[in-house]
Each structure stands twice: as structure tokens, then as C-alpha cells.
Amino acid sequence: MRELKGKPIEKGRASVKRLKTSSVATSYQREWFKNLKEQVEQGEPFAFVNADVPQEILRAMEIPYVVNQWWSSVCSAKQMSPYYLGLLNEHGYRQDLCRYCSLSLATSFDPTPENGPWGGLPQPTVAVTRLTCDSQAKIFELWSQKLDVPFYPLENTVPRSIPSNWWEKASHQWEDLFEPHRLDYMVEDFKGLIRFLEHHTGKTFSEVKFKEVMKLANEQAEYNRKTRDLIARIIPSPVSITDTVPAVMVPQWQRGTQWAVDIAKALYKEVKELVDQQKAVCENENVRLMWLGRGLWFNLGFYQHFEQKYGAAFIWSIYLGLAADGYARYGEDPLRTLVSRTVGMEDMLHMPPWNSDWYVNEAKRNGIDGVVHLISDSCTQSAGGTYFVKKAFEDAGIPILQLRADPVDARGWDDSAMTAQLEQFIENKIGVK
Numbered sequence: 001m002r003e004l005k006g007k008p009i010e011k012g013r014a015s016v017k018r019l020k021t022s023s024v025a026t027s028y029q030r031e032w033f034k035n036l037k038e039q040v041e042q043g044e045p046f047a048f049v050n051a052d053v054p055q056e057i058l059r060a061m062e063i064p065y066v067v068n069q070w071w072s073s074v075c076s077a078k079q080m081s082p083y084y085l086g087l088l089n090e091h092g093y094r095q096d097l098c099r100y101c102s103l104s105l106a107t108s109f110d111p112t113p114e115n116g117p118w119g120g121l122p123q124p125t126v127a128v129t130r131l132t133c134d135s136q137a138k139i140f141e142l143w144s145q146k147l148d149v150p151f152y153p154l155e156n157t158v159p160r161s162i163p164s165n166w167w168e169k170a171s172h173q174w175e176d177l178f179e180p181h182r183l184d185y186m187v188e189d190f191k192g193l194i195r196f197l198e199h200h201t202g203k204t205f206s207e208v209k210f211k212e213v214m215k216l217a218n219e220q221a222e223y224n225r226k227t228r229d230l231i232a233r234i235i236p237s238p239v240s241i242t243d244t245v246p247a248v249m250v251p252q253w254q255r256g257t258q259w260a261v262d263i264a265k266a267l268y269k270e271v272k273e274l275v276d277q278q279k280a281v282c283e284n285e286n287v288r289l290m291w292l293g294r295g296l297w298f299n300l301g302f303y304q305h306f307e308q309k310y311g312a313a314f315i316w317s318i319y320l321g322l323a324a325d326g327y328a329r330y331g332e333d334p335l336r337t338l339v340s341r342t343v344g345m346e347d348m349l350h351m352p353p354w355n356s357d358w359y360v361n362e363a364k365r366n367g368i369d370g371v372v373h374l375i376s377d378s379c380t381q382s383a384g385g386t387y388f389v390k391k392a393f394e395d396a397g398i399p400i401l402q403l404r405a406d407p408v409d410a411r412g413w414d415d416s417a418m419t420a421q422l423e424q425f426i427e428n429k430i431g432v433k
């Protein structure tokens, strides 16, 4: 842990890992990163990308990549966000700017980048983002100027229609769900991205390899769906989100590889074994909680306090939920099929009633007693539409608490105040003492 100008930084709590699959995934992640650094030192290209860009294209071109928000979560979990974000502020950027997507930019201001997590990010060859909010273009523009790398901004489109139950249609009926004009536009944008990558990395796009990547990504999504369905119907829950998030998200960023499929399968098998052995997070499960929004990356141990005190388990997060419902896609044309995976991601996560309908449906499917919604006011995506999310749960008769905090910036986090808010919610709104 580093300090910013001598001011001590309060450390969050790491979560206790209960699943072997989570530990395997986390160890792999460290080793993968070490190999990446060696490859880049030997002159191999490397891409830095936003979470919602078509990573399957890079996978098929054998261009390794690091995801912006993943790196942000790693820096935050290593308790380095106060140091990095402090550097950003020292360079004139105000403290309440959005931080989740700019923490990686902040690391580029570090005079000793080799002291970053696992020796710091290697120098990228290219960067790719998607213009899903007003800040993305500026963050990536600044970042690419600082590191002198070209970046490709993918456009974003918005839906004109409001579908019912998108999660039942996304896998096979995506042509109608996402509207043909949106898909047509993004297919052309993806072709432009492929040309950009070929030009700047010297790698070529192989359709044969791409089809294989798409097939593996679907297999991974199918295992994630089985795992979500299993957790949803078992009371008491065999696992909590501190178990599932690393076991789902590390392979999510390795999507389209056999390793990622194997981890998704291992996670399902391990959860099933726990069910068969009648093991649970809370033997006396009193409360099943849903965590909406991004993970509290600097303080993943926060969730486990409520297991011990109330028998309250956080069993649902967007990470396994979206992995189960948002990724599988089947179609004849692989590029258009990939477009259908990418085009509606923001609708599903951030646009009511796409997101609110899905959240309420998931809450009912999982037997949720209460919802905790993390809202970061500096993020327009995260903060927008939250009135409608709250109303949807209230209309469904499910208690909801909106917690206002940043998912990666530990500086503004008041642990006792946040814990007290959640305890009052459990005691007064859900009725468990």
C-alpha cells in the first residue's frame, strides 16, 4: 500500500475466498499477466480496451488485451486507487470526475509505473473504446496521447423500442430485439475496427479462428447460465457474490478460450458439489440480497460482515447475472452475431426499463428479500435512470437501499456509516434483527 503525500489511506477488507475455482482463476490471472509482460517485451502487440468492445475480434487475431475496468478493479483491490487518483488530481483533474474508467488513465501519471500491480501495465500498441457515455472519448484520447498509441472509438446507438423480457430473446431472436439498422451500422464499425487492428498490429483476422472463438464464448455462457439457475433455486445459497465474481469475471476477460470454458464448467461443478453436500454460505440463511451496480472493488470483505451478523447473503450481482443472460448468441453470420452480443450491453445494464425489468425478474427468480444498489454519482451511466430502478422494485414490493459511493475510489468511503445504513435496512426494511 502507498500513501498520498503522507496521508494514511484506510484499507478496505479483502474477502475470504471459499471456492477452489476462484483461487485457480485468480492465480491464472497473475500468471497470464506475467506472460503478457514478457510477450510485450519481446515485441508482441498488446491492446488496451474498454469492457464493452468486441473482445472476440482481438481474441481471433491473437492480440492479447487488458480491459480498462478490470485493471481499475485490480488497482482498487490492491488499495492503490487513492495514490493513482491523487496523481490525477495533482495534474489538475477535479476529484469528482468519474473514476471507474479513468483509474487506468491515472496510472499513466505514475513516475514509477513498475511499482503498479504485478509490475504495472505494459506499453500498449493500440487502444479501443466505445462511445457509450460522454466521458469515454476524452479519457481514451488523453490516455492515447499520453502513451502515444492510436485508439479506435466505436460508435454507440440506442434502441427505439422497448422490448418485453429481452433476456428470453437475446440468444436467438436478436435480429428483431436489437433492430436491424443498429446491427447494420455496427457491423460496418466492426469491419473498420478489424482494418485498424490489422494496420496497427500486423496481425490478420481469421474467420476460421473467429468462429471457434464464438463457439467457445457460447459454451462459457451456457455454463454460467446453469450456475446462475442453480444458485437461484437453492435455499440456503451455496455461494455468495464474493465467491462467484472472481470465478466469473477472470474468465469473462479470457472469453473465447478453452480455459475460460473449463473455468465456467469447474465453477458449475463446484457449486453443484456444495449443493449436494448441503453446504451453504449461511447455514441459517435469513436474508437473500441482491447487489446492483459495480463491485465494491477496494472492500470486497464488506459483503461478508452481513453473513456473520444477520445470516444475510449477497447472492446476486450483475456479473454472473449478465454472464448468464447477456452473452450467448447463436447465428449464421459470426460478425453480425458478435454485433448482437455487443450492441445492447448498455441497454441491458443502464437503460430503464431494459435493466429494471430484468433486475426485478432476476430478484424474483432468485428469491431476493432486499436489494442494495450502489450508485456512483460521478458516473452518468451508473447514476442515470436510478429513479426508475428504485420505483420498479418498490412496485414489485421488494425493499431497496440506494448506497452512494464510488466502486474504486476508497477515499470517500466511510465504512462504519455504510455498514450502519445497510444494517438499518436489514433490520427496519427487511425485518431481520
Ligand code: SF4
Residues within 6 Å of the ligand: 098, 099, 100, 101, 102, 132, 133, 134, 135, 136, 139, 378, 379, 380, 381, 382
Ligand atoms: S461516466 Fe461512467 S461509464 Fe462513462 S467514463 Fe465515466 S465512469 Fe465510465
